[in-house]
Each structure stands twice: as structure tokens, then as C-alpha cells.
Amino acid sequence: MKRKSEHSPKGRGLADRNLMTSLVRASQDEATAGSSGLTESEIYGNMFVFNFAGHDTTAHTFTFAIFFLAANPQVQDWVHEEVRQVLGDRDPSEWHYNADFPRLKRCLSIMLETPRLYTPVPVAKWTDREARQLSVGDKTVVIPPNTMVIPSYASVHTDPKYWGSDSLAWRPSRWINATAPSTTEHSSEHLINPQRGTFLGWSEGSRDYSNPTPRLAFRSRD
Structure with missing residues (x-):
């Protein structure tokens, strides 16, 4: 007999809580509700995207995050304080993603x-068949057609001009802006929004809003 904690509120075991099962179940639920649901080809396509566009990059990020957390016990305590404030003593079955996840700002700062400091994928950009103009300060640089451009992520992410004199240090609290004097007042903390072009950890641009990689990484931290 399985313990109660091994089941979700709907009675489904933790073994069923994986991406493939969720996709199939969602498709079946939609079909039951009268919608066409996902086809088998679409399910395979989504699995391919998550495995190759979101799995390795997420694993890469977690590898370094765990290393840094192990080396910085004070950050562990800092994050633990937030988790206790947000989740308290509630059973995992009582956690609510939409309500609890946005409040875990310190956890998100880790990600x-x-x-x-360790960008998972240095994305390359192409000019395609046309030349492109790039404004750099007060200068305009013309990039020829069919040219691949790979930004120096390490340089951008560690520039003291944008990240301070400790830009080479791993300090998640730099992402938190506390509006109240006490840093223990969780409700007063807000994530900062870095200047455009200074953080390319998950690439940048309108495409990122549909990119599953950062969403998978942030969700996987649970």
C-alpha cells in the first residue's frame, strides 16, 4: 500500500507525473471535451523540443547551481527562509503552482x-541574405549578408558597468530589490529587470516568450 504523500490530490501516483504522461493525458482530456487534442506527431514533436531545447540546458544550469549552493551555505539559508515563508508546513499536495511559484523570488534569482556566469547556450545569430546595421554607441556597424554573429556572453554578463565591482562573483541577491529596510520581509522583495542587452542567459528578444527552455528550468527547480 502506497503512502498518501506518494499521490497527487487527484489520486495519481508520482510515477505518473512526467512530461510524456502529462502531454498524453492533456490530449485525451481535450478529446473528451470535444476538442481534437494533440496528435501523436505533435506529442513527439513537443518531446523533441523539450529534450533537445530544454533538457540539456536545464541540466547544465542545475549542475552549476547545485555547485554554487553547496559552496555558499549562507545562500542556502537565504533561500530556505523564503521557502519556509511561502510554503510553511503545508503538505506538498497543498502547494499551488500559480499562487506559490511567483512568490519564490529568491529561488528564481538562483536560476x-x-x-x-555560466550561460547554457551561446546562441549564434545570422544576417541571412541581407546586410544588417548594428548601432554601437554613436557608431553604426554594417554586418555583411550570410554572416554568423556570436555575442561574447561572458563579457556582457561580467561587465562591471552593469553588474558592479563584484561582477565575477556568484551573488543571487543582486537580482532582488527590497523596498523595505528588513530583508526578512519577503513581500517587500522584487526581482530587478536588468537593462536590455545586459543579460542574455536565455538569449533575448520576443522569441524568448515562447521559448520552453527558461520556463522548463524555472519550473524544474520545484
Whole structure:
């Protein structure tokens, strides 16, 4: 007989809580509700995207995050304080993603500070068939057609001009802006929004809003 904690509120075992099962179940639920649901080809396509666009990059980020946490017990205490404030003594079955996840700002800062120093994927950009103009300060640089451009992520992410004199240090609290004097007042803390172009940890641009990689990494931290 399985313990109660091994089951979700709907009675489904933890063994069923994986991506493939969720995709199939969601498709079946939609089909039951009268919608067409996901086709088998679409399910395979989504699995391919998550495995190759989100799995390795997430694993890479977690590898360094765990290393940094192990080397910085004071950050562990800092994050633990937030988890206790947000989740308290509630049973995991009572946790609510939509309500609890956005409040874990310190946890999220870990997933922002880590790729700042160890970017999972240095994305290359192409000019395609047309030349492109790039404004750099008061200058305009023309990049020829069919040219691959790979930004120096390490240089951008460790520039003291944007990240301070300790830009080479792993300090997740740099992402938190506390509006109240006490840093223990969790409700007063807010994530900062870095200047555009200074943080490329998950690439940048409108495409990122549909990119599953950062969403998978942030969700996986649970």
C-alpha cells in the first residue's frame, strides 16, 4: 500500500507525473471535451523540443547551481527562509503552482544568477541574405549578408558597468530589490529587470516568450 504523500490530490501516483504522461493525458482530456487534442506527431514533436531545447540546458544550469549552493551555505539559508515563508508546513499536495511559484523570488534569482556566469547556450545569430546595421554607441556597424554573429556572453554578463565591482562573483541577491529596510520581509522583495542587452542567459528578444527552455528550468527547480 502506497503512502498518501506518494499521490497527487487527484489520486495519481508520482510515477505518473512526467512530461510524456502529462502531454498524453492533456490530449485525451481535450478529446473528451470535444476538442481534437494533440496528435501523436505533435506529442513527439513537443518531446523533441523539450529534450533537445530544454533538457540539456536545464541540466547544465542545475549542475552549476547545485555547485554554487553547496559552496555558499549562507545562500542556502537565504533561500530556505523564503521557502519556509511561502510554503510553511503545508503538505506538498497543498502547494499551488500559480499562487506559490511567483512568490519564490529568491529561488528564481538562483536560476538567473547561475546562467549569468555560466550561460547554457551561446546562441549564434545570422544576417541571412541581407546586410544588417548594428548601432554601437554613436557608431553604426554594417554586418555583411550570410554572416554568423556570436555575442561574447561572458563579457556582457561580467561587465562591471552593469553588474558592479563584484561582477565575477556568484551573488543571487543582486537580482532582488527590497523596498523595505528588513530583508526578512519577503513581500517587500522584487526581482530587478536588468537593462536590455545586459543579460542574455536565455538569449533575448520576443522569441524568448515562447521559448520552453527558461520556463522548463524555472519550473524544474520545484
